[in-house]
Structures are given as structure tokens and as C-alpha cells.
Amino acid sequence: MPRWEPDAVGRLQAAAIDLFAEQGFERTTVAEIAERAGLTKRTFFNHFADKREALFGPVSERQRELVVAEIAACAGSVSPVDAVLRGLQAAADVMFEERRAAVARRREIIDANPELREREWGKRAALADAIVEALRARGVDSGTALLAAGVGVLVQQMAMRTWAEAADGRPLREHLSDALLSLHAVIGQRSV
Amino acid sequence: MPRWEPDAVGRLQAAAIDLFAEQGFERTTVAEIAERAGLTKRTFFNHFADKREALFGPVSERQRELVVAEIAACAGSVSPVDAVLRGLQAAADVMFEERRAAVARRREIIDANPELREREWGKRAALADAIVEALRARGVDSGTALLAAGVGVLVQQMAMRTWAEAADGRPLREHLSDALLSLHAVIGQRSV
Numbered sequence: 001m002p003r004w005e006p007d008a009v010g011r012l013q014a015a016a017i018d019l020f021a022e023q024g025f026e027r028t029t030v031a032e033i034a035e036r037a038g039l040t041k042r043t044f045f046n047h048f049a050d051k052r053e054a055l056f057g058p059v060s061e062r063q064r065e066l067v068v069a070e071i072a073a074c075a076g077s078v079s080p081v082d083a084v085l086r087g088l089q090a091a092a093d094v095m096f097e098e099r100r101a102a103v104a105r106r107r108e109i110i111d112a113n114p115e116l117r118e119r120e121w122g123k124r125a126a127l128a129d130a131i132v133e134a135l136r137a138r139g140v141d142s143g144t145a146l147l148a149a150g151v152g153v154l155v156q157q158m159a160m161r162t163w164a165e166a167a168d169g170r171p172l173r174e175h176l177s178d179a180l181l182s183l184h185a186v187i188g189q190r191s192v
Numbered sequence: 193m194p195r196w197e198p199d200a201v202g203r204l205q206a207a208a209i210d211l212f213a214e215q216g217f218e219r220t221t222v223a224e225i226a227e228r229a230g231l232t233k234r235t236f237f238n239h240f241a242d243k244r245e246a247l248f249g250p251v252s253e254r255q256r257e258l259v260v261a262e263i264a265a266c267a268g269s270v271s272p273v274d275a276v277l278r279g280l281q282a283a284a285d286v287m288f289e290e291r292r293a294a295v296a297r298r299r300e301i302i303d304a305n306p307e308l309r310e311r312e313w314g315k316r317a318a319l320a321d322a323i324v325e326a327l328r329a330r331g332v333d334s335g336t337a338l339l340a341a342g343v344g345v346l347v348q349q350m351a352m353r354t355w356a357e358a359a360d361g362r363p364l365r366e367h368l369s370d371a372l373l374s375l376h377a378v379i380g381q382r383s384v
Contacts, residue, residue, distance in 0.1 A: 077383055078383045079381040079382060079383040080378065080381065081378055081379055081381055081382065082381075082382055082383045114314075117314070117317055118310060118311070118313070118314035118317070119310070121310070121313030121314055121316065121317045122306075122309070122310035122313055122314075124313065125309055125310070125313045143350070143354070143374065144374075144378055146349075146350060146353075147346065147350060147371075147374060147375050147378045148378055150346035150349065150350070150375075151346070151375070151378065151379055154339065154342035154343070154346065157338075157342065158335070158338060158339060158342070161338075162335070179339075180379070182335065182336075182339060183339050183342075183343070183379060184376075184379045184380065186272065186273055186336055186339045186340055186343065187273055187343055187372070187375060187376045187379060188376065189271040189272065189273055189274075190271060190273065190274055191269055191270045191271040191274045
């Protein structure tokens with residue numbers, strides 16, 4: 001009989017991040033992750049398809065759900081790109097704001113490994129797809145939805161970096177709106 | 193002794209696209225691809241690490257090289273986003289313009305398969321990294337380089353779709369500059 005496992009997912013993810021940071025992603029086995037978490041390999045595979053998923057797993061799904069719910073909740077007068085920004089900000093407040101140190105460590109682990117980066121891009125694609133669908137449900141045309149979703153993914157990527165690196169204590173939601181302004185400025189710099 | 197293989201890579205890629213379109217990506221084996229191309233499995237693995245790479249392989253590398261070379265060749269007065277656009281346009285002219293039908297078929301195959309989409313996002317990440325590096329070499333700050341590279345990847349993605357779907361015969365380079373204008377317009381639509 002499996003023993004009672006309070007927050008097995010959270011413990012496995014924390015153990016995975018610790019071990020990946022200590023000894024590298026490649027050199028860490030699922031058995032080691034499970035052991036560190038005080039759980040079994042079997043429990044690991046009940047929750048994650050593979051070692052990579054321990055870094056992504058339910059976080060990405062939850063983020064998508066929060067972003068999509070917020071986009072759907074925006075008044076009809078809110079523009080596509082603002083609806084996307086509000087969606088990302090809602091997820092930021094709930095999921096990331098209190099976990100800056102953990103997010104920064106996770107960032108370093110992913111950056112160091114091409115396999116993890118590929119998986120991260122896959123998750124970004126899934127987020128973009130979910131945003132496209134949420135915008136289409138608001139009556140946004142598919143071209144605009146694709147661009148606004150792409151903007152969202154890019155702004156999220158940029159803001160997570162500046163927020164994790166910054167020592168100013170400003171919340172992630174502000175880094176998100178700043179990233180959108182910076183993006184607008186960069187695109188507006190035309191030399192021809 | 194392996195026989196002489198004129199353009200083995202091109203033949204293997206064409207055979208892979210044909211078979212993936214005919215019977216699906218999952219159901220196609222490397223042995224079938226090699227047979228269709230009149231080559232051996234061994235030759236396949238001399239050129240590609242796996243089945244997925246037959247859809248990407250040297251195309252992605254070549255695109256990166258052309259984009260980066262064009263960015264490096266731009267005058268110092270060209271803005272980051274314009275340098276990126278010119279890079280993408282240079283690659284478009286050389287690599288894609290004459291191959292619209294093949295590009296559209298390849299698009300459908302990738303869209304139908306999550307594994308292929310993940311790999312494509314990995315290739316986009318590699319393109320973004322290469323653009324960041326090329327911009328940094330021009331003295332662009334890292335934040336601007338990251339955003340301009342993200343814009344490039346998004347504009348490329350959008351333009352490839354509209355160009356492949358459009359019946360107007362306008363060249364891909366024009367779809368690329370249109371996508372950049374559309375992106376600017378979408379980001380400029382602020383409701384708050």
C-alpha cells in the first residue's frame with residue numbers, strides 16, 4: 001500500500017530542482033529524485049511522464065488555465081494584446097510572485113540543457129495555442145490572435161528574466177507590462 | 193562500398209515528406225524513407241540523427257547561417273528589428289521562395305504531430321539564439337536583442353503561413369515585412 005503522500009508532486013519537483021542544480025540534469029536519475037523526495041520511482045511515474053516533466057509538469061498546465069480564464073473574463077472592450085497581458089499578469093500573481101528564487105534556479109537549469117530548452121519551447125507553444133483559442137473565442141481573427149499570442153509568449157519570456165535578475169523588488173506583473181512597452185519600442189525602431 | 197549518391201540529403205528529405213504526408217509521421221519508418229529514396233538506412237543515419245530531423249536537418253542550419261550573415265552585413269545605421277527583417281528576407285529569397293508547395297506540405301505534416309511541433313520550436317529557439325548573438329555582435333544590448341530576435345521568429349512564423357496560404361503570388365519577403373507591420377499594429381492596440 002502506498003503511504004499517504006502530502007503534495008507528492010511538489011516534493012518531487014523540489015527534489016528534482018535540487019538535484020539538477022547540484023549535479024546536472026543528465027547525471028540525475030528518476031530513482032535519485034524519488035529517493036530525495038522520500039517517495040518511490042513508481043510514485044514519480046504516477047505524476048510525470050519523464051525526468052524533464054519534473055521541471056514543467058502541472059506548472060505549465062496551471063499557467064495556461066489561469067491565463068485562459070482571465071482572457072475569457074476580460075470585458076469585450078479590452079484589446080487582444082491587453083487581454084493577453086492581463087492573463088499573464090493573473091497567472092504571475094498567483095503562481096510566480098512568491099517564488100522568485102525558485103524560478104531563478106529553474107531558469108539556470110533549463111538554460112544549461114538543450115533537451116530542457118526544447119521542452120520549454122514546446123510548453124511555450126502550448127501556451128501560445130491556448131491563448132490563440134481563448135482570443136478566437138472572443139471573436140478575434142486568427143492572424144491577430146496568432147500575433148497577440150506570440151507577443152504574450154515573448155513578453156512572458158522577457159519579463160521572467162528581468163524579474164528574476166532584478167533586485168528592485170518590483171512585482172512580475174510590472175515586468176510584464178514593461179516588457180510589452182519595450183517590445184513596442186523595439187518594433188517601432190525602423191531605420192528605413 | 194556505398195554507391196555515388198547525388199544529393200542524398202535532398203532525396204531523403206523529399207521521400208520523408210512524401211511518406212509522412214501519405215501515411216502519417218508515426219507510421220513511417222526510417223527503413224521506408226531510405227527505400228523510397230533508393231538509399232540505405234545507414235545512409236539515412238549518416239545524415240540525420242532521427243526521423244524528425246528529416247523534416248528539419250540542414251534547412252534550419254542553412255537558414256540560420258543566411259540570416260546571421262545578412263544581419264552582420266547590414267550598415268550600422270540599420271535598426272535591430274530591420275536588420276532581423278533583412279536577414280529573414282535574405283534567407284526567404286534563397287531558400288523558400290521557389291518552394292512554396294513543398295513548404296505548405298511540410299507545414300501540414302508538422303501541424304499534425306506534437307513531437308514535430310516540439311522539434312520545430314526547438315529550431316525556432318536556435319534561430320532566436322543565433323539572431324541574439326548576431327545582434328550582440330553589432331553592439332545591441334541583450335534585452336533589445338532578445339526582443340528583436342523574438343520578433344523575428346514570430347514574424348517568420350506568421351509570414352510562412354500567410355505566404356503558403358495566399359494565392360496572390362506575392363513573394364515571401366513582402367509577407368515578412370507585412371507581418372512586422374501587423375505585429376506593430378497589434379501591439380499598438382492598447383485598451384487601457
